[in-house]
Amino acid sequence: MKIKLVYPRWPKLKNQPEFNLPPHGPVVFAAAVSDDVEISFCDENVEQLDFNEDADLIAISVMLTCQMPRAWEIADEYRACGKKVIFGGIATMLHAYETALHADSVFLGEAEGRFNTVINDFKNGTLKKLYDFHLDFPETSLIGTARRSILNRELYNFRGVQMVDLIHASRGCRFNCFPCCTPYLGGRKFRPRPIDAVIREIESIENNRLFFVDNSLAQNDEWEKTLFKAIAPLKKKWISHPIKDDDEILDLAAEAGCWYVYQAIVDTSDHIRKRVKRLKDRGIGVEGTIILGTDDHDEDYIKRLIDFLLEIDLDLAEFTILTPFPHTPIRSQLEKENRILHNDWARYTAGEVVFKPAKMSVDSLQKMYEYAWEAFYAGLCKEIQMARLYIKVIEKEKRDGTYKKGSHASGRTRKLSRSGVVI
Ligand code: SF4
Missing domain, CATH: 3.40.50 (Rossmann fold)
Incomplete structure (x- = not known):
């Protein structure tokens, strides 16, 4: 068949x-x-x-x-x-x-x-x-090593760059964030895979660069520590969504090859500032993920937010517009308030305003989204920021002898995906 x-x-x-x-x-x-x-x-x-x-x-x-x-x-x-x-x-x-x-x-x-x-x-x-x-x-023990043989790898090389391989160590999430459908899908249950199965899967992947696509690794401290200790000997370099903001766990993540993480930036607090610093102090890059258009956002707030992102020296930032996807808490709220403009799903890209913002017009929020991308990358040059992260991983690979010649694009760097990767 x-x-x-x-x-x-x-x-x-x-x-x-x-x-x-x-x-x-x-x-x-x-x-x-x-x-x-x-x-x-x-x-x-x-x-x-x-x-x-x-x-x-x-x-x-x-x-x-x-x-x-x-x-x-x-x-x-x-x-x-x-x-x-x-x-x-x-x-x-x-x-x-x-x-x-x-x-x-x-x-x-x-x-x-x-x-x-x-x-x-x-x-x-x-x-x-x-x-x-x-x-x-x-049972998560039934999750086998992903059948990557069905992929045509050539199609995912970009100008000679070897892409990261995606892997997951767990499913579900115990949190319930307002824009997220994971609680609906996963029932607020954190379900880790057996760590030995994860390690076997990592060992089966030739690529040295991985992306843990788990919703969040920050779900269970002991599990996270055990995972990082088990990964460390493999000398892989990896990206992930958030890890726990805890000194011991951050040290273990850095030792286990954490290359950079996605960190939601939800405000301009000292808490966020310190969190980013603790990651960067350990040589872990930070890509901020920033949702624009929440009810406390107006033009002025977004401008101040961009200043803050520059001040805390994020390596990269990814801006999205708040989008009321089905089965999310924010959709229920906006439906009740009659603020959803349409259900043209092809336009639910997180790059287009599809609801009525509280403190801005639809048009202003759309403009502030464009402004955010332009203002954040204006003085920095996106390519150079990306190249810096890339150079960091090469340096790490050279130090531990895992660098493979030809796994980079000669002198050119690019951001790889919307939720992506720099290489
Ligand atoms: S945003 Fe992340 S941490 Fe929050 S519920 Fe969704 S998956 Fe969990």
């Missing part, structure tokens, strides 16, 4: 780089499918989708809300030719009802230990319209 696994394209933003990271969801999904099922993968962000390629079942994996309209379009085209289409992925869970209109089957939840039933149903001609495992999680 052959599955054609499709990862639909999404609209690129002006401030986004031209390159792409290898997607994570599809390779994790592929690991949950038995080896005797052939999988042919197409990432529409880097290659043309061939609708004529023969396959028994079409599986569409969707991560982002703004990918959904294209995903539905693809499904409609396949189904018009008589192909059966199944949907999965995070965004499918957020848009389950709409997706059902374009699908033969919708899979909600995590595939480990479950998807082979779907395959059997398909083979027997009894494919169900819905497989609902939302909040019914498989």
Whole structure:
């Protein structure tokens, strides 16, 4: 049997780089499918989708809300030719009802230990319209090493630069932040993978540079310490979302090869200033993630925020506009207040205002978003900032003998992804 696994394209933003990271969801999904099922993968962000390629079942994996309209379009085209289409992925869970209109089957939840039933149903001609495992999680010990062999690696090299490999050590999150749908998807449960399985997976990856795409590693102190101690001997260099702001944990992260982290900058407090400093003091770079348009933001606040970011010497900053994605606390609030402008999901890119801000007009917030990108990078030169981080990782690699010649672009650097990576 052959599955054609499709990862639909999404609209690129002006401030986004031209390159792409290898997607994570599809390779994790592929690991949950038995080896005797052939999988042919197409990432529409880097290659043309061939609708004529023969396959028994079409599986569409969707991560982002703004990918959904294209995903539905693809499904409609396949189904018009008589192909059966199944949907999965995070965004499918957020848009389950709409997706059902374009699908033969919708899979909600995590595939480990479950998807082979779907395959059997398909083979027997009894494919169900819905497989609902939302909040019914498989044991994390069932998560296998991602099936990266389905990727065409060449497509993810950018001007000779070796991209990072994405990996995850845990699922879920115990927090409940206002713009985030993870609590809906994961039920506020932190679910670590067995650390020996994570280490085996890291060892299977040739690339020295990794990106832990876990929602947040700062979920359980003892687990985090154990993970970092286990990673350290592998001498990998890695990026992650937040790690715990604790001296011992930060030291362990630095020793384990932490290259840089994403840190949400939510205000201009000393708490944030010190947090960034503690990371930088340990040689860990910081990319600030800044959401613009919360109810306390006006033009003046955003200008002061940019000054603060420059003052605390962030390595990089990524600005997004507050976006009320389905199943987030902020969406419930804005719906109640009748402040959502539309549900044109292709425009839910986090680069466009889709709600009525409290203290600014829609137009002013859009302009302040552009201003933020321009003002932050004006005096610094984005490329030089990126190059600095890149040089840091090369220096670290040279020190511990893991530097591989040819794993960089000769003299050119680029930001790799919207939530991305510098290399
Ligand atoms: S924003 Fe991060 S820490 Fe907050 S709920 Fe979402 S995943 Fe968890």
